[in-house]
Amino acid sequence: MSRPVVLQGVGRLGSAILEGWLKTGAVDPADLIILTPSEKPAAEAARALGARINPPLEALADARVFVIGVKPAKWFEASRSILPHLASDAVIVSVMAGVRRETISQGFDGRSIVRIMPTTGVAQAQGVATIWAADAAARAVGEALFAPIAETVHLDDEAAMHAATAVSGCGPAYYFAFTRALAQAGVAEGLTPEAAVRLARATLRSAAAGVEGAEALDALIDRVASPGGVTQAGLLALNENGALDRAVESAVQAAVVKSTELSG
Ligand SMILES: NC(=O)c1ccc[n+]([C@@H]2O[C@H](COP(=O)([O-])OP(=O)(O)OC[C@H]3O[C@@H](n4cnc5c(N)ncnc54)[C@H](OP(=O)(O)O)[C@@H]3O)[C@@H](O)[C@H]2O)c1
Structure with missing residues (x-):
């Protein structure tokens, strides 16, 4: 077992990401931790393959990646109880539309951030995902998680995420x-x-x-x-x-x- 990948939020996009990972084996279900307030079919499918759903928060201590899959209005509140349990080297993956790296980084005490704008086609491993990160290590994490389920397009400039969202997200x-x-x-x-x-x-x-x-x-x-x-x-x-x-x-x-x- 490797260091876990945490997925917070299994709504329309979170479910699609999860389905894509399960379909392609991009993430071993045994390495998945899923945080969801309500029962979701995709999360249950992952649980059947070994994923942990809503374990005690101490289980997050080893996580190498934390994926924010909640709405932009929810992430700050949703992360408050998580933060004390996350390793300082955990990379934060945000699929939220519009929320800037600087804002997310402040909410996650300066941890490395990669922003990704995927389409729900990731469920069939046929998505497209725009990736932007300020550092190469975070960019590599984004690529490793999304290349198996999407065509990935890397941007040099965070401001261009708005245009990428408008073209491929929408x-x-x-x-x-x-x-x-x-x-x-x-x-x-x-x-x-x-x-x-x-x-x-x-x-x-x-x-x-x-x-x-x-x-x-x-x-x-x-x-x-x-x-x-x-x-x-x-x-x-x-x-x-x-x-x-x-x-x-x-x-x-x-x-x-x-x-x-x-x-x-
Ligand atoms: N939908 C798309 O095509 C798309 C494309 C690109 C980016 N995005 C981005 O993806 C994010 C999610 O969008 P969505 O369309 O998937 O929204 P959504 O269907 O409303 O999903 C959000 C999920 O977050 C869950 N949630 C709320 N509070 C939580 C908490 N404290 N811990 C864990 N989970 C929590 C909700 O659970 P409950 O259902 O139990 O309330 C819900 O299932 C947004 O930031 C959006 O900007 C979406």
Whole structure:
């Protein structure tokens, strides 16, 4: 058994991280300590494989990593009783949107911090995770925990976490909203709602498979949109006078503003 990894909070994201770790074996369940106020299916699945749930706090003394998976408004209060039990060399992993390293570090008596912004696709080991840390050791901890369950993207500048959050943290919801709009448009043109939704969802999956390789986005578009063809007509209407570019830019800008606001 190695030094434990503590996960505090098994909500939407905490569950997804846990499922990803169990699926890939990125963290040995025997090395997992889970802190959760209420029973959660993902935590119970981990318990069945040897994880400890809400053990006496003395068990945290050996922890090498402490993952904060609670809401930004909760972390400070949630950490107060934990802090006296944590080793001084424990690395703090924060997946919280917006909360700056300096603030977290103050709350954790100067311990090393790595900030990570993952998507819930980590549950299927298909997430994307932006990583920023001030020191290389903390960055390496983040990479070791998230590379098995996500494509990891490292940032040099903490301030860019807002933009990364706005692009990839929020991004799945943008794609789902676009998929819903595509289905609605299909219904408006005569498809049944069931056929339209199935087509739109399957097209999202199919497009995602197409983007797996390294081919440039423009080349991927060109593969579908032959000059003078049907797709090209659709694309021209979609981005008439830059409407699509502007809509996406506004969405990302609004999310950056909100993320900055939340970071206080
Ligand atoms: N959801 C996402 O896609 C996403 C993406 C990127 C980042 N994030 C970040 O991830 C964090 C969690 O977000 P979420 O969407 O997963 O929220 P959530 O579903 O509300 O989960 C938060 C969890 O924290 C638990 N909790 C509250 N107090 C606790 C304590 N003292 N000790 C241990 N656990 C405690 C809650 O337990 P109970 O259920 O028992 O109340 C809840 O399950 C946030 O900071 C958010 O910014 C989320």
